[in-house]
Amino acid sequence: MASNDVEVKLISQCFIKPKSRVEESEKPRYLVAGDLRWLAIRYIQTGFVYKKPITNDFDINSFVEKLKQSLSHALVYYYPLAGRFTTVTYADEHACSIHVDCNKGPGALFIHASCVHASVLDIVGHTSYTHPIIGSFFNLGEAEVIGYDGHTRALLTLQVTELKDAVFIGFTMNHSIADGTSFMQFVSSLSEIFCSENDGKMNVSISHLPIFEPFIPEGCNLLQKLPYLEPNKIISRLVDDPRVKDKIFHFSSSSILNLKKKANLEWSEGLGKISSFQALVALVWISIIRAQKLPAQAMATCVVPVDSRARFNPPLSPDQFGNLVVPLFVKSNVSNLVENGLGRxxxxxxxxxxxxxHNVAAETMKAMMNNPFVIGGIDKKYMDNDKINMLNFAWASKFDIYGVDFGLGKPVAVPSGKIDKKDGMVVVKAAYDGGGSIDLEVSLCAESMIALESDQEFMEFASSF
Incomplete structure (x- = not known):
């Protein structure tokens, strides 16, 4: 296709507020340490691609209007997503706090666009690298928006883009208000409302109610303060590296099973069974280290997300809304990793x-709340430590992403937008064929990507589109 054939055209845009007044929305929703970390990180962006019905009675305008109505009902339950951030300063402490003013601003942003010369195969077919036009299906391509911009920008944007043979629904949500679990909880609730018509009327009840009261460990305060008077001046923004390419690698369920078996056979010192997840992360870690040609004496770091909700005793509800995922850092000398293989x-x-x-989760949460920080801020927390030798995983395979239905059946693809992808970023998702199969969205510099595609051990288990 010529580039002008895939131009995304704006049809309309508007703001959506909750369908009815929500009494709880009068209260501020404070951002706690787990939320504040993400102020310099780009919004979550996940899209769902649906084939148009074969029949000719599908009307995109009626679909868009119904989705708007569903969103207004969903915002009654998810009312903070219609608000904006507000900063309160404490001059005597040289500090500030940030909260969601649920009634500030015009609401969530809804965009209707078209790209009718593009097809499903053009966008998410068997191509070498992720099609660059996909970024324009989220917030019309404004990917550089970060968490702090929630003071003036919508915390949630929903964009419906009509393709030649499909509909792309792109969700963009502020990462300082939600992690992947909370994001998918909202999307699933919206889907549930959309498909809930009974006798021509929309049933606005949902199966799982979000819990917005922040989880505060014993001994910590609800009011979390950053040690800055003007947080916008400490925020650094990611500059995209043009050398970085994105590619999807597929792991079938049988391939994952074989990988797990190999890892357990190579490591038999009685420390417990290695899971499919652990075996896959290990393979990707070693393979990317080889592809990046890291020095043998260097230290390599693998960052794996862990959902604290399930780690506490008793566990928190999965409906707990916010940012409860913490990074788990696993480090090793490069030579030890490469020489000792998958099992090690x-x-x-x-x-x-x-x-x-539970104990580690509780202590980690307390430490964050007693010393809130911003990832990538001027205090150089987290991301700037050994970032050249750091592999970051975003793990989304536990979510039923292919169960999200908006009256068009099962999505044919669930691509990510232009989030904070950088050299060494891996997004892990359940694959279309199910049964434990996995898709990896890998971001690497072009030279490293070519080396990864040629890695014999990696490609023994993976297939590329």
């Missing part, structure tokens, strides 16, 4: 995950 790397991942129990 998987054991390191296993030990790290197994060791993240």
């Amino acid at each position: 790397a998987a054991m390191l991942i296993h030990q790290g995950v197994a060791g993240y129990d």
Whole structure:
């Protein structure tokens, strides 16, 4: 296709507020340490691609209007998503706090667009690299918006883009208000409302009610303060590296099973069974280290997300809304990883995950709340430590992403937008064929990507589109 054939055209845009007044929306929703970390990180962006019905009676305008109505009902339950951030300063403490003013601003942003010369195969077909036009299906391509911009920008944007043979629904949500679990909870609730018509009327009840009261460990305060008077001046923004390419690698369910077996056979020192997740992370870690040609004496870091909700005793409800995912850092000398193989790397991942129990989760949460910080801020927390040798995983395979239905059946693809993808970023998602199969969205510099595609051990288990 010529580039002008895939131009995304704006049809209309508007703001959506909750269908009815929500009494709880009068209260501020404070951002706690787990939320404040993401102020310099771009919004979550996930899209759902649906084939148009074969029949000719599909009307995109009627679909868009129904989705708007569904969103207005969903915002009654998810009312903070219609608000904006507000900063309160404490001059005597040289500090500030940030909260969601649920009634500030015009609401969530809804965009209707078209790209009718593009087809499903053009956008998410068997191509070498992720099609660059996909970024324009989220917030019309404004990917550079970060968490702090929630003071003036919508916390939630929903864009419906009509393709030649499909409909792309792109969700963009502020990462300082939600992690992947909360994001999918909202999307699933919206889908549930959309499909709930009974006798021509929309049933606005949902199966799972979000819990917006922040989880505060004993001994910590609800009011979390950053040690800055003007947080906008400490925020640094990611500059995209033009050398970085995105590519999807597919792991079938049988391939994942074989990978798990291999990892367990290579490591038999009685430390517990290595899971499919741990084996996959280990393979990707070793393979990317080889592809990046890191020095043998260097330290390599693998960052694996862990959902604290399930780690507490008793566990928190999965309906707890906010940012409860914490990064688990696994480190090793490069030569030890490469020389000792898959089993050794998987054991390191296993030990790290197994060791993240209730006590560690509680202490980690308390430490964050007693010393809130911003990832990528001027205090150089987290991302700037050994970032050249750091592999970051975003794990979304536990979510039923292919169960999200907007009256058009099962989505044919669930691509990510132009989030904080950088050299060494891996997004893990359940694959279309189900049964435990996995898709990896890998971001690497072009030279490293070519090396990864030629890695014999990696490609023994993976297939590329």
